Amino acid sequence: MYFVTAQEMYDTDQYAIERIGVEGKLLMENAGRAVANHMELFVSDQKRIAILIGKGNNGGDGFVIARTLLQKGYDVEVIVCASPSEIKGDAAYHRDVFRNSGFPFISYEEIENLEHALKEKDVVVDAMLGIGVKGAIRPPYNQLISFVNQFEGEVISVDLPSGVPADEGLEVDQAVQADRTIVIQFPKVSAFLEHTAAYYGRWEVVDIGLPSTVIQSKKTQKRVWKKQDVSTTLPTRGAFSHKGKHGKGLVIGGAVAMPGSIAMTSRAALRAGAGLLTVATVQENITALASTVVEATYTTLPSEGGYISDIGSVDFSYDAIAMGMGMGRHTGAETILQVALEQTQGILLIDADGLYALKGILSSLKGRHNPTILTPHPGEMATLLNVSIPELLHQPFAYSKAFAEEFQAYIVLKGAFTIITTPQGNQWVTVTGNPGMAKGGSGDVLAGILLAMVMQSQSLERALCNGTWIHGYTADLLVQHQHSTYDLLASDVIEGLAQTYRALSQ
Ligand SMILES: NC(=O)C1=CN([C@@H]2O[C@H](COP(=O)(O)OP(=O)(O)OC[C@H]3O[C@@H](n4cnc5c(N)ncnc54)[C@H](O)[C@@H]3O)[C@@H](O)[C@H]2O)[C@@H](O)CC1
Numbered sequence: 001m002y003f004v005t006a007q008e009m010y011d012t013d014q015y016a017i018e019r020i021g022v023e024g025k026l027l028m029e030n031a032g033r034a035v036a037n038h039m040e041l042f043v044s045d046q047k048r049i050a051i052l053i054g055k056g057n058n059g060g061d062g063f064v065i066a067r068t069l070l071q072k073g074y075d076v077e078v079i080v081c082a083s084p085s086e087i088k089g090d091a092a093y094h095r096d097v098f099r100n101s102g103f104p105f106i107s108y109e110e111i112e113n114l115e116h117a118l119k120e121k122d123v124v125v126d127a128m129l130g131i132g133v134k135g136a137i138r139p140p141y142n143q144l145i146s147f148v149n150q151f152e153g154e155v156i157s158v159d160l161p162s163g164v165p166a167d168e169g170l171e172v173d174q175a176v177q178a179d180r181t182i183v184i185q186f187p188k189v190s191a192f193l194e195h196t197a198a199y200y201g202r203w204e205v206v207d208i209g210l211p212s213t214v215i216q217s218k219k220t221q222k223r224v225w226k227k228q229d230v231s232t233t234l235p236t237r238g239a240f241s242h243k244g245k246h247g248k249g250l251v252i253g254g255a256v257a258m259p260g261s262i263a264m265t266s267r268a269a270l271r272a273g274a275g276l277l278t279v280a281t282v283q284e285n286i287t288a289l290a291s292t293v294v295e296a297t298y299t300t301l302p303s304e305g306g307y308i309s310d311i312g313s314v315d316f317s318y319d320a321i322a323m324g325m326g327m328g329r330h331t332g333a334e335t336i337l338q339v340a341l342e343q344t345q346g347i348l349l350i351d352a353d354g355l356y357a358l359k360g361i362l363s364s365l366k367g368r369h370n371p372t373i374l375t376p377h378p379g380e381m382a383t384l385l386n387v388s389i390p391e392l393l394h395q396p397f398a399y400s401k402a403f404a405e406e407f408q409a410y411i412v413l414k415g416a417f418t419i420i421t422t423p424q425g426n427q428w429v430t431v432t433g434n435p436g437m438a439k440g441g442s443g444d445v446l447a448g449i450l451l452a453m454v455m456q457s458q459s460l461e462r463a464l465c466n467g468t469w470i471h472g473y474t475a476d477l478l479v480q481h482q483h484s485t486y487d488l489l490a491s492d493v494i495e496g497l498a499q500t501y502r503a504l505s506q
């Protein structure tokens with residue numbers, strides 16, 4: 001499923017109107033009907049509904065929703081939040097169709113006490129502002145938004161909660177806190193940003209017949225990776241497959257004080273389907289590790305002060321190498337990473353402390369002939385980019401894209417919405433996962449799952465999308481059934497992979 005910026009939405013609209021010949025009025029009719037039909041699934045016709053209509057096309061959708069619901073026998077009061085004469089274009093057309101159908105509407109100015117009037121309703125439909133919102137919210141919308149936010153019934157926003165911009169990098173001045181948002185055709189970028197996502201409440205997309213042609217013709221695209229994508233792209237294991245067909249992987253990391261992270265990465269890689277796995281770490285870790293991860297083989301690395309001091313002895317001819325977990329932030333880390341960057345013949349995934357070591361030698365990424373994957377959390381990514389975490393999270397798509405394109409690396413920016421960016425600038429977002437994963441070790445598990453995935457798939461982006469989706473989905477299954485977000489451990493997710501794979505294969 002594609003997701004879009006406001007401009008991409010307008011371009012699609014224009015293409016449908018000018019090139020395909022579908023009139024704007026018809027698109028608005030489709031939009032309003034699709035929203036009303038969707039509402040019918042969860043709003044009973046016994047509910048008293050107020051529809052707040054703004055002066056733009058979002059308001060136009062509101063008139064169609066109102067007409068459709070009234071025709072279905074719903075109790076609907078329509079409140080126009082502008083002078084009706086200010087409404088122009090397709091929205092004015094639907095205002096007239098609404099009126100000519102014999103339905104009344106009232107201007108907010110005619111209501112003595114709007115806050116009080118809303119109290120008599122069960123549902124408020126917010127069709128005030130859509131993707132056209134710009135800057136600080138002006139009257140009367142600022143006042144109306146605060147009334148809606150005090151309303152105790154259900155708030156359903158149309159396309160996006162009024163006041164929330166569609167794009168990243170923009171401040172929210174004042175916005176409707178929706179319980180539910182019915183998104184028209186394509187989710188907007190703000191549905192996946194930390195500072196705006198919560199305004200949407202739960203959201204669903206309705207189809208209004210707009211083609212994806214315009215978005216597909218852009219140089220790069222943004223898509224949501226969903227369960228169906230995983231089911232259709234996860235590589236199957238053939239009856240005659242053997243361990244060599246599922247990848248020969250290496251995990252490099254671990255300091256004396258941090259043996260746990262590579263244990264989790266290795267175990268996760270094996271559970272996720274890696275064929276053969278070797279762990280390269282300091283001598284002191286190996287006995288304990290070998291009894292925890294019995295399926296792996298081990299390479300001893302020299303240590304100094306409890307940290308890996310040299311990896312020159314490692315054979316780098318693996319299908320994929322994951323490096324950096326629990327490695328520590330010692331001064332020698334940069335040299336070790338440099339060797340790995342130069343010598344790894346297959347895919348190199350850099351995580352955790354490896355990312356800190358990378359900061360001073362970022363330009364080495366450009367010289368690599370084989371793929372590099374970076375899996376930062378926002379703190380690591382902000383450090384690599386020399387920006388603050390809030391700055392990064394304000395526009396994570398733009399920062400990820402610029403970084404991936406400049407350094408020709410795959411970036412997996414982790415978070416509640418994990419963003420996967422290819423060196424060409426294509427982006428995917430996965431929305432699985434829950435706050436139970438906000439614990440030490442979750443990233444190590446992800447690194448292991450991704451290592452296994454990239455060795456088993458022809459397509460790196462698919463492997464990364466599948467791996468992040470599976471990681472989050474497993475945690476979701478676990479908190480739904482056996483665990484809670486409090487007690488869930490990163491290592492539970494490793495064992496939980498069995499459930500996910502079984503669910504996917506049914
Ligand atoms: N492909 C599309 O683009 C489609 C769009 N449709 C609907 O149209 C909406 C977009 O319509 P518009 O472009 O008219 O945008 P809006 O409906 O968001 O309205 C913009 C209007 O709000 C006012 N406004 C903007 N910022 C404001 C602020 N800060 N304070 C107060 N007033 C402000 C402006 O004066 C402008 O007239 C979508 O969200 C969707 O609901 C659908 O009808 C059909 C297809």
Ligand SMILES: Nc1ncnc2c1ncn2[C@@H]1O[C@H](COP(=O)(O)OP(=O)(O)O)[C@@H](O)[C@H]1O
Nearest residue numbers: 377415416433434435437438440441442443444
């Ligand atoms: N609130 C959340 N919702 C969904 N996923 C989350 C949430 N918090 C963390 N995660 C996921 O958990 C992992 C945490 O990784 P990271 O911060 O690197 O952990 P660590 O370094 O402690 O192992 C990421 O995959 C991230 O997407």
Ligand SMILES: [K+]
Nearest residue numbers: 129158160162
């Ligand atoms: K809205």
